[in-house]
Amino acid sequence: MVPENLDIVRFAPRGKNSFYETVLTKVNTYLKTQQISPYANAGMWIKAFVMLLLYTAPYVLLVTGIGANNIWIFLGLWFLMGWGMCGIGAAVMHDANHGSFSSHKKVNRFIGYLLEMIGGYSVNWKIQHNILHHTYTNITGLDEDIDSITLLRFSPRQPRYWFHRYQYIYAWGFYMIMTLFWMTVKDYMQAIRYKHHNLLIKQKVSLKQAISSITLYKVFYYGYIVVLPLFLSGQPWYTIVFGFLLMHFTAGLFLSCVFQPAHVMEESSFSLPVNVDGTLRMEDSWAIHELVNTTNYAPRSRILSWFIGGLNYQIEHHLFTGVCHVHYRKIAPIVKATAKEYGLPYNEQRTFLQALYRHAGMLKLLGRK
Structure with a gap:
């Protein structure tokens, strides 16, 4: 499905007062009021x-x-x-x-x-x-x-x-x-x-x-x-x-x-764009697409989070790539609460081992369906 020009793939517009607009405002307000630079400390x-x-x-x-x-x-x-x-x-x-x-x-x-x-x-x-x-x-x-x-199937x-x-x-x-x-x-x-x-x-x-x-x-x-x-x-x-x-x-x-x-988890949507008048269009906006295709894990493990660069807060990373990972732990509750406010999923596994177990289960499921 790889198009010659990636620009022909369009996500749905995020809309006014959307989830992404709201969470952006909340996170930016938090960083500003706490006088936190989004970059490395x-x-x-x-x-x-x-x-x-x-x-x-x-x-x-x-x-x-x-x-x-x-x-x-x-x-x-x-x-x-x-x-x-x-x-x-x-x-x-x-x-x-x-x-x-x-x-x-x-x-x-x-x-x-x-x-x-x-x-x-x-x-x-x-x-x-x-x-x-x-x-x-x-x-x-x-x-x-x-x-x-070919030996690995990561998507249905x-x-x-x-x-x-x-x-x-x-x-x-x-x-x-x-x-x-x-x-x-x-x-x-x-x-x-x-x-x-x-x-x-x-x-x-x-x-x-x-x-x-x-x-x-x-x-x-x-x-x-x-x-x-x-x-x-x-x-x-x-x-x-x-x-x-x-x-x-x-x-x-x-x-x-x-x-x-x-990302390779049973909760992910793995949605594809559909062709509308020659343009590949996604049903969701970009931010919601990221939300439903991403999973956090081990939010309480500070040692793991420190070593892997906050990548256990993958949702926050995908939504705020311009923010250094040392701030993810603080903005995660804001993102989670905003997702709940909009009735959107916030996929999260309690521990790293639980996430690996669920990933292995997804690999097994993908091998059978």
Whole structure:
């Protein structure tokens, strides 16, 4: 269903005194009266430093050979780097590439380049995440977060095959290789696809520039993450490769477990646009579409919320991408009360494990219906 021009997809108008207009007013009033900047506070800057340290400190220890005397310590350092990847990706880079870390674009751009440091390409990320996922959440053919490989069925609107009956078992294995696939071939595939759909040019990047940049960043990434340890750590190549894979399996599985229960849930509507006089139109307004396709979880877990960048408050994140995640916990009650006021659902799971259990149940359901 992917249209050549995404602008032909239209959401219903939000209307005067609508849910979105009301919740915007309430949240903006709260931030103003409490004299809270929507951007990062001191705690956010400290978190950014801690997450960066969680990734770089183990790397320095393993590449200098200090942590290479014992193989279990050596592999433990790679394991810690996996968690550092999660922290940088979910709690630092994510806000910066949304433009919500700082009011200064140059600061956001600089911090956003942490994605390149851990092997990604921020131009592709902004297209997939900011444009496609946040605008067309759970719309098959437009949201690449659910348009995955054929072996995984994340929407009832996608074709179902016999092997999907077992996806609730094997999906976790694919989750483990998510970042590994991303840091190897995914960026190249996306660049070519985005060129075809005129999405690269909107980022003022040509396909040649994108391929060149991706290649340069990948050479830099694999140079420091694999080649340097091979020469400097004193460990055999197979131990380094195993550690590298351990890092990615850790990050891939955890990040997938953070993002997937936010949308691939039985409560989500997975609605599609209908063709009206040549224009694809959605029945709901954009804000309501986001509300009915998003689920929060573990609202009382401050430790989890701190580490994953407030992404357990996924509803607030989707409605207020310009607000730094450190403020989500405070604005969540406002959003929840406003949704109730308008008779709209506010999907929420009590714990992280409960959300994962419900997500696994949805994978099982999608394999049978």
